[in-house]
Amino acid sequence: MTRIDSSERYIVVRNMEPFRMIGTVVAINESIVLSTNAVVSRWFRYSINGADYSHWIELDLTNLNEVITDYGDLINDLWIDFKIELESGDYFNFNSLTIDVETKERTAFSIPFAIYNKLEETSRYHPNEPYTSNFHIYAQDKTLDLHKRLSYLMNEIFGFNCLYFKGDPEFESRDALNLEYGLLSYRDPVDMNIIVPDNEFPSNDLSFSPIEGISFEQPFEIHVDKRYFEQVFGVNQKPQKDDAILFDITDRFYQVLDSEIVRSFMNQPVYYKVSLVKFEKKSYIGTNENVDQIFDDNMNNVMEVLGHEILEQELDVTNQKQFSIKQDRWDYVRLYHSDFFRTSIESYDLINYDITVSHYIYNIWNTYKHDGITPFIIYKFNDIFREGQTRTLTHWINLKEDSSKTKTVKSVEHTGTDPLEYTIRFSTTPPVVKRGEFLKIFNIDYNLDVRAIVLETKNEETGRWIKVVFESQDVLDDLNDTIPTWSSITGTQARKLEKHFLFGNMIDGAGFMLNLYDRQIIELNINGTITNYTLDYQLPYNRWMANIYTLSDEFKSFIFYNYEIKDGTNNLDLINYLREDLEIPNLPVTGWDHMYVQSSPMQMTNLRWLNTTIPEEKHKIFLNQILVSDSSKCMIIDNADPENIMPYIGVAK
Numbered sequence: 001m002t003r004i005d006s007s008e009r010y011i012v013v014r015n016m017e018p019f020r021m022i023g024t025v026v027a028i029n030e031s032i033v034l035s036t037n038a039v040v041s042r043w044f045r046y047s048i049n050g051a052d053y054s055h056w057i058e059l060d061l062t063n064l065n066e067v068i069t070d071y072g073d074l075i076n077d078l079w080i081d082f083k084i085e086l087e088s089g090d091y092f093n094f095n096s097l098t099i100d101v102e103t104k105e106r107t108a109f110s111i112p113f114a115i116y117n118k119l120e121e122t123s124r125y126h127p128n129e130p131y132t133s134n135f136h137i138y139a140q141d142k143t144l145d146l147h148k149r150l151s152y153l154m155n156e157i158f159g160f161n162c163l164y165f166k167g168d169p170e171f172e173s174r175d176a177l178n179l180e181y182g183l184l185s186y187r188d189p190v191d192m193n194i195i196v197p198d199n200e201f202p203s204n205d206l207s208f209s210p211i212e213g214i215s216f217e218q219p220f221e222i223h224v225d226k227r228y229f230e231q232v233f234g235v236n237q238k239p240q241k242d243d244a245i246l247f248d249i250t251d252r253f254y255q256v257l258d259s260e261i262v263r264s265f266m267n268q269p270v271y272y273k274v275s276l277v278k279f280e281k282k283s284y285i286g287t288n289e290n291v292d293q294i295f296d297d298n299m300n301n302v303m304e305v306l307g308h309e310i311l312e313q314e315l316d317v318t319n320q321k322q323f324s325i326k327q328d329r330w331d332y333v334r335l336y337h338s339d340f341f342r343t344s345i346e347s348y349d350l351i352n353y354d355i356t357v358s359h360y361i362y363n364i365w366n367t368y369k370h371d372g373i374t375p376f377i378i379y380k381f382n383d384i385f386r387e388g389q390t391r392t393l394t395h396w397i398n399l400k401e402d403s404s405k406t407k408t409v410k411s412v413e414h415t416g417t418d419p420l421e422y423t424i425r426f427s428t429t430p431p432v433v434k435r436g437e438f439l440k441i442f443n444i445d446y447n448l449d450v451r452a453i454v455l456e457t458k459n460e461e462t463g464r465w466i467k468v469v470f471e472s473q474d475v476l477d478d479l480n481d482t483i484p485t486w487s488s489i490t491g492t493q494a495r496k497l498e499k500h501f502l503f504g505n506m507i508d509g510a511g512f513m514l515n516l517y518d519r520q521i522i523e524l525n526i527n528g529t530i531t532n533y534t535l536d537y538q539l540p541y542n543r544w545m546a547n548i549y550t551l552s553d554e555f556k557s558f559i560f561y562n563y564e565i566k567d568g569t570n571n572l573d574l575i576n577y578l579r580e581d582l583e584i585p586n587l588p589v590t591g592w593d594h595m596y597v598q599s600s601p602m603q604m605t606n607l608r609w610l611n612t613t614i615p616e617e618k619h620k621i622f623l624n625q626i627l628v629s630d631s632s633k634c635m636i637i638d639n640a641d642p643e644n645i646m647p648y649i650g651v652a653k
Contacts, residue, residue, distance in 0.1 A: 010085035023104035031095035038089030051234035159193025253279035404496035438497035501598035511591015
């Protein structure tokens with residue numbers, strides 16, 4: 001439905017196909033809704049070739065039939081435009097307009113299409129007598145006719161099918177001074193055949209130009225018969241600049257650069273030679289919804305093809321995570337929640353032979369000794385690990401020894417209302433542990449090896465004990481099933497379990513966390529499901545190491561690489577390698593709104609959190625970078641840079 005609500009405005013309705021073999025118009029059917037005070041007028045204009053139209057004539061049955069009667073048997077096809085104009089009143093809504101006709105008997109012609117014969121008559125062409133076997137050397141009209149007919153048939157039979165978008169000049173954009181039209185509009189496409197010389201289409205290879213971008217092999221030349229083209233589009237129509245062509249066989253769009261008429265036998269015009277270039281949408285060429293849909297379905301623009309790579313390059317160049325000012329209001333990476341990491345950043349040149357890997361480090365060890373286990377660095381990033389995704393953590397760490405003596409257990413008793421809570425008593429001073437740390441309880445003779453979380457400690461003359469709680473009922477049940485008398489056997493010992501908190505977003509049992517126990521066991525905790533991976537070699541104290549951890553739901557695996565600096569070269573030695581199958585439960589994995597690193601006995605720098613894997617052949621290059629080149633793939637880049645203490649100065653006015 002179309003509404004016209006302004007006086008002297010109108011709507012023009014055109015049937016893109018002609019009315020064929022009209023004998024008499026019987027009825028005019030219209031579906032129009034008028035406002036109570038609307039006055040409308042109805043008009044029509046006609047064309048016998050689809051290109052040249054008459055002036056507007058008042059629409060009624062008498063006038064329509066007079067036009068048909070005037071032409072009589074001279075026409076078989078008639079194009080009609082209808083115009084409905086609001087002369088006064090509020091509005092009218094147009095739905096449809098049709099005519100009922102009685103057709104006349106079709107007249108036979110000697111050449112394939114009725115309009116073809118008519119167009120030749122208007123061009124003052126008269127068919128010759130039927131061809132005879134007598135050869136008349138000076139009877140050039142017959143030879144010319146045969147030549148043109150052969151050209152037409154070749155185009156019809158051997159042409160490649162395509163959609164041809166003809167560009168029509170917009171009447172309102174005519175410029176009398178420059179003698180031209182400023183705007184064009186594509187009409188709906190027409191199926192037609194086009195000759196490709198020697199059937200050789202351009203190569204499928206794309207060429208890349210720093211100026212023009214992606215383009216096809218050029219030039220590309222096609223041929224189209226003059227009569228055939230005029231039969232489709234009308235008398236005196238020709239391929240013109242900016243017409244568009246879509247070839248079915250190659251599924252590629254082209255645009256007409258120019259065309260010229262080829263005069264072959266007896267200097268007569270026979271066919272058009274057309275040069276094509278890569279199609280580009282231009283601002284001065286309009287389209288309708290149908291044409292736009294065809295363009296969208298069959299073309300890819302540069303952003304669709306290279307958009308992701310362009311965005312990544314822009315992020316790599318700007319690299320805001322590293323180049324931004326490190327200050328509370330500007331830092332894109334860290335959340336300035338406390339003074340922990342500010343006071344624990346130390347200037348330290350971590351050098352791998354002739355490469356400086358970092359200028360600063362986090363001395364997390366100092367914070368751990370002073371405040372125990374606490375969130376040390378909090379990042380401004382909320383990560384949700386979804387199905388089919390991959391995450392990679394890389395960092396340089398230096399583990400520090402947290403001395404803990406092994407003590408002999410006197411007794412183990414269940415205390416309190418919590419079934420998981422136990423009290424472990426010692427004859428001498430118990431191991432030095434803090435609330436929240438882990439106590440390792442073991443007995444080599446009975447293959448006992450379990451850990452528990454410290455709740456409370458006491459070391460006085462009246463009692464030396466540590467209250468602990470087991471991590472889950474499953475752990476305790478498994479212990480009771482395996483060693484039923486574990487709490488009463490002699491020779492049991494206990495010591496503080498050395499734990500290094502690496503990275504995660506775990507909160508209230510949701511999210512994930514990576515931890516390192518006893519420098520040899522990597523613990524992966526995902527939504528409370530804990531998986532332990534034992535390394536071949538225990539990681540050393542007081543030595544800088546580069547580690548890569550990859551969690552992949554896409555490849556269903558957990559991978560760990562552990563590298564050490566190789567003396568005399570900037571290369572790295574692979575010490576530990578681990579690859580295990582991994583089924584990540586309960587996706588997506590969500591946790592706290594921020595990723596964080598907790599304090600533990602170690603030093604750290606150059607933490608990166610990526611959304612992809614790092615190819616093994618690029619590990620050493622990536623780990624040795626102080627400035628990450630592929631920053632678009634990194635969600636967190638932390639080089640332990642200190643805060644900029646210079647005051648912020650606004651723009652001077």
